[in-house]
Amino acid sequence: MTIAVLRLALFEMRDVDDVPVGVAINEAVELAKKYDTEDAASFVNGVLGSAARAEFPQGKQESTNA
Numbered sequence: 001m002t003i004a005v006l007r008l009a010l011f012e013m014r015d016v017d018d019v020p021v022g023v024a025i026n027e028a029v030e031l032a033k034k035y036d037t038e039d040a041a042s043f044v045n046g047v048l049g050s051a052a053r054a055e056f057p058q059g060k061q062e063s064t065n066a
Contacts, residue, residue: 001036002044009048014055021052 009028012019025048032041 002032002040005031005036005044006047009044010051013048013052021056025049025052 005028008031009024012024012027013021016024025045028048029041029045032044
């Protein structure tokens with residue numbers, strides 16, 4: 001289950017423009033809490049936090065459609 005949650009959150013963080021990175025992480029942590037253990041939720045939070053800092057050092061930029 002943990003792998004599925006991580007994959008979903010990473011997809012949302014990288015490819016879904018209208019989902020902020022923080023929201024994707026929070027939702028993944030909540031899913032892990034509900035369907036896995038508390039340790040899994042902490043693990044998911046740590047992995048996704050590290051991925052977010054590595055891939056989006058200044059935060060996810062909003063797209064401008066002008």
